[in-house]
Amino acid sequence: MTSAHAAPAPPAHVEIDGVPAGDPGLLTTLMSGFGHFTAMQVRDGRVKGLGRHLERLDLATRELFGEELPGDRVRTLLTGGVTAAGLRDCSARVYVYDGVRVAVVVREAAPDGPGAPQRLRSVDYLRPAAHLKHLGGFGQSYHGEAARRAGYDEALLTSSAGEIAEGAVTNIAFWDGTSVVWPSAPCLTGITMALLEGPLGSVRRRVTLADLGAYRAAFVTNSRGIAPVSGIDEVDFAVDEGLMERVHAAYESVEWEAL
Template identity: 85%
Template sequence: MTTPPTHIEIDGVPAGDPELLATLMSGFGHFTAMQVRDGRVKGLGLHLERLDRSTRELFGEELPGERVRALLAGAVEASGRRDSSARVYVYDGVRLAVVVREPAADGPGAPQRLMSVDYLRPAPHIKHLGGFGQSYHREAAQRAGYEEALLTSPYGDIAEGAITNIAFWDGSSVVWPSAPCLTGITMTLLEPLLGSVRRPVSLADLGGYRAAFVTNSRGIAPVSGIDTVDLAVDEDLMKRVYSAYESVEWDTL
């Protein structure tokens, strides 16, 4: 009898596929997250491009979009949730895991207060696994009464939220911080529709902005304050942002 090279137990029961589980537990990989409505996704091509680009960088192999699309469509159909939150994870050996869950709520998000933290993600251009630092700071922010952590450099340069991108309104332009960050799909869809610019933004600059909002795969929400600085919720700005996002067409899986 041949002994399997890896033995893993969960609550005392041997894992059905220990080699696969060991790969999933490695913490080395990347993913993308999306909202699915009636079997459709906004920015599907951007998600597929992100997965292929990161797979090439991390594992030296391509990841055909049609493979991802077929697995994602199959998982959504098998789940019985044509409205859902879905994630595609990619691991060594280009093994893919698709997770389909209950959908995030549609519509505008509640205003959020952010707590700045001295932390920048490693390899920020990749939506990678192993985000302990982000989770640690986000949990700490929420325990302190905030909704989200705002990641900054030691000098106060603003990069991104723990799980969001952030944009500021100076009265004429939507300003996305130019510090290294993950360029999110929602941000990518909105940026060309909003008269956007990218430039450095620091905590010391907050008094010069009229408003701010955050974006991620779950939606868009205004920012009501950062640390002790209050920011007005600009209803006209938010209507324009929501309208721009609603104008983006849905892609069929």
């Protein structure tokens, strides 16, 4: 099966700060900004939701490049990267580029346990192809940095009509006193979000900035953990300790899968 995305011809020469690149073709591929990835926490050679990560990578590779990405290949590369890093616990990312070239990046582990409360600033911006964890996220990075410079912790992505979709690098959920509600606007279904949906008995429905007063609490999730939301724009939320205990207990109940 051939790639659905036409790769550019290899460049004649690439240099960085005056130093020629060792592999111009590879560097050009990595710099293309066309690809996708998944991010996870590894603890003693195990990952929560590993099967979901492998499925995400395979489906996105088929959609973007018209080729499959076998889970066994990813596991082998991921295990090799984690082993080479010499870290028992770590944060790991798997990037996939044209030609199904796979890059593994390993960093220090994110802290375990509850995250600090987050204050969010809404912005009129939605990610293109929101169902994919794709590269080239300039818009979300731009709005995220602008929010932090303005004294917030994260940007909250919304439509021009104020419909809430997701955080710049998180999913968001709301608590109405009865149900955990995830916004139904197009967004990435994060792995942590997917692992929580069933155990929490949560629902998806339309949520707008105008609806915020109807909710008692909110929290955000991503590959680095779970944190309560202390406010969105001028709307304050109390940290519901009971809710957060329930959310963390649901996440802790998810079994670890060995690489």
